[in-house]
Amino acid sequence: MLLVYTHNITPRIKYTFKQLCLRILDIPVDFTSSIEAFIAHDSLKMSYTRQPLGNEIFIKCHELLFEQGLSDVEIHVHEWEGTKYFFPTNEKSSLPYDIFAASFYLLSRFEEYLPHVKDEFGRFTATESLAYKNGFLQQPVIDIWAYKFKSVLEQQFPDFQFPKKRYGIQPIIDVPMAYYFKQKGLLRTLGGTLNDLIRLKFKRFYERYLVLFGFKRDPYDTFKWIINRQKKSEFKFIFFFLIGDYSTYDKNINVNKKKFVSLIKSVADYSRVGLKVSFFALENIDILKKEKKKMEAIINYELEASRNSFSKVNLPECYRNLIELEIKEDYTMGYLNHIGFRAGTCTPFLFYDLDYEIQTPLLIQSFHCIDFALLKKHSFLDKKEELQRLIDQVKNVNGTFTPLFHNYTFSDYERWKGFRELFSIVLDSAYDN
Structure with a gap:
């Protein structure tokens, strides 16, 4: 089990860590705000806060997972090791960005709550998304980030047997x-027939009646x-x-x-x-x-x-x-x-x-x-x-x-x-x- 130390255990933290660790990596995860409990834990562990406690795996937290409701989130997307990231951290952090806050932003569809231009059916479109605008729409970035996090864990805990998932x-x-053509009822069939004739769709007219009379599927x-x-x-x-x-x-x-x-x-x-x-x-x-x-x-x-x-x-x-x-x-x-x-x-x-x-x-x-x-x-x-x-x-x-x-x-x-x-x-x- 992975134990996560953080100064404030919020619903957003629980949700995001469980998605990345449990659902993607198949690693059970628990949380603590007790330094004593964290030190006593003898298996996988990391801290997710503003400053590291010691030499443990540490990821400097972005404030997004400690906030409530919607807020203006400043995002600058960068490239790193074949993928994109945002919410950068510092040199003390085991990863150069906060994968958990970034994942929450995408999973919660935070951007779809913010003002945006909808299409004629009232839908959020791909071109409005952060992923499309920054060229990572065709990458499952959250899963990629999770496996980069797994690599950090493997280096720190080489004896731990990590589960293997299957595609x-x-x-x-x-x-x-x-x-x-079939099962449309008399009125819809007649309407379709007239439409074929008016639009000179003779091939479709012929096909329609082959189907209706059982000569064609x-x-x-x-x-x-x-x-x-x-x-x-x-x-x-x-x-x-x-x-x-x-x-x-x-x-x-x-x-x-x-x-x-x-x-x-x-x-x-x-x-x-x-x-x-x-x-x-x-x-x-x-x-x-x-x-x-x-x-x-x-x-x-x-x-x-x-x-x-x-x-x-x-x-x-x-x-x-x-x-x-x-x-x-x-x-x-x-x-x-x-x-x-x-x-x-x-x-x-x-x-x-x-x-x-x-x-x-x-x-x-x-x-x-x-x-x-x-x-x-x-x-x-x-x-x-x-x-x-x-x-x-x-x-x-x-x-x-x-x-x-x-x-x-x-x-x-x-x-x-x-x-x-x-x-x-x-x-x-x-x-x-």
Whole structure:
């Protein structure tokens, strides 16, 4: 066990140290403000305060972990040993920066509470982030920092047997629309037909009726292929089905359609199933509660995970709603148009409520790569190289790679050519040496 001496044990300190030491490095950690208890401890130990007590591992603390609420934080980003850092320390410190304060800043999404420019859907964008502006969005910097801290511990305590973690994957399958043509109902089918004819989309008109008359498989119905891949993987995929009411933003199949319900049930036999929260449920807990109950009635077990439509996260309100409804995991944290680590990590972490200064039970599973962002790469080789580079970043710190694909990503449409192979690269990465 690592014992940390600090002059003031705050909720922020407990939260951050447990994330880096316990969740990332798998090293149990405890805290003390007693010098006697610190001296008596005969295993891993360090001090996190303003001045070292002696010759122990010491990291000079930044004031961020001793404050409450929001404040203006001055940040200057520097380069060091292949990564970036901020909150520099001094020559007495075992590391040239306070990795714990910097990690808390990123994990708590401190910057998303500060004034910023939102996009047309009211989302915090990658280009507004500290990571994007300073060129470290595509590095899991918190995990990298944690392993640099581990190196310091190993030098000071060479006889200690440090646990070894294993790289893992958590594939996300997002299902905003289960079928492109089928199960839409008479009015929507007629409307789609008229739209095809008015826009002279004769190829789509022809395809629509081949599907409706059973001569061709619906292009979005790729579930058989995905489940076959699931059967060969030891890692459980998680599917998020949209079951909210039809609206301008949400256009999935009506949840009263028996075939749609049957699809969700059959997927739940092999993979985990979560709720894709509809756009209007994001800010209305009553609608969210209704959707949660509907999903639980379909899958016949308590809903554990959700993901927001349009990857919209309004902090802290939307996470508080999930906590109130006892939803345990969120898979929304990530960017739609950029690949990278929105919270600076490839390890799941608990949501810290900055307003109440408490660690909540909501586990945030941030995604690092989404199919739409890969579309920006023009050639298949570029897509493949970008994906592999990201996988390697996560592998280097034994993290969990969390990519996000949609059911239609695996269709035969030209736009998504090669994405089945990209998905296979993700799955195979879990078994590579």
